[in-house]
Amino acid sequence: MRVTINGDAREVPDGTTVAQAVRILTGVTTGVAVAVNDEVVTRGTWETTPLRDSDRVEVLTAVQGG
Amino acid sequence: MDDLIIAGEKFTSRLIMGTGGAPSLEVLDQALVASGTELTTVAMRRLDPAARGSVLDVLRRRDIKVLPNTAGCFTAGDAVLTARLAREALGTDWVKLEVISDERTLLPDPIETFDAAERLVADGFVVLPYIGDDPALARRLEQAGCAAVMPLGAPIGSGLGIRNPHNIELIVEAASVPVILDAGIGTASDAALAMELGCDAVLLAxxxxxxxxxxxxxxxxxxxxxxxxxxxxxxxxxxxxYAEASSPMTP
Structure with a gap:
């Protein structure tokens, strides 16, 4: 299936979880938050939340600003 | 000096720092230490796998409380989602609410800011909204449950100082939550003026x-x-x- 991770279209296997999507970008999990289709997915449920076709995944972290 | 108290939390320093614009994390680190700050803002952005080092490491090492902002948001909906992501990523329910109206002035949008503030307060956030120097809006945000108000001195990054000291005084007079002068500070005298006008703290980057x-x-x-x-x-x-003699006038 095709999902979008931080704006990039990616082909991932069916059943890919939020946790696996995050690991495509980074091995770090502290200081990171995820939204799927503009809804926050709490860290405790990353492993058990499967993505669906066309999902938009945003993986955010803190950067210099303000 | 007397402590600054925001939402029941005590700070010895009344200087809140931003982290934007520093050429490197090393320079930022030195500046934060020199400032004596205990509360510092960060922005939330898409994770960059190529990025090395993190502003969070700097804050953690220096034991500075992190204040995530919603910089870059143009709508209340965006700001609420960004605040929720920051809470999830950073484990804090504090947020500097910033909803801007356009990229040229970066002036805060009062309607979207108020809407977001109400939603975030209802969701349990400690909300510190960035606003124009508008006494009426400051009062309404305080009534809506914001933990502080953060009026600007001048547009972000402009260094123009405090363009309307009278309005800042009016905001201070009416507020029973801390007033934090945010944005526009160019040099030390601007920061001193903010405090002389009665602001409880200054935020600058x-x-x-x-x-x-x-x-x-x-x-x-x-x-x-x-x-x-x-x-x-x-x-x-x-x-x-006119003059008032400080020495006796008769010899």
């Missing part, structure tokens, strides 16, 4: 991070905020049209 010597300017800002606060507490003399 660019004035330090883009100064030729950020650590030195951070030291200057630290001293200015302290001096301004002391002057406010001391109570300045009234301005007079």
């Amino acid at each position: 660019t004035a330090v991070t883009r100064a030729q010597r950020p650590d030195l300017m951070a030291t200057a800002m630290r001293g200015a905020v302290q001096a301004g606060r002391l002057a406010r507490l001391a109570g300045r003399i009234p301005r007079r049209r």
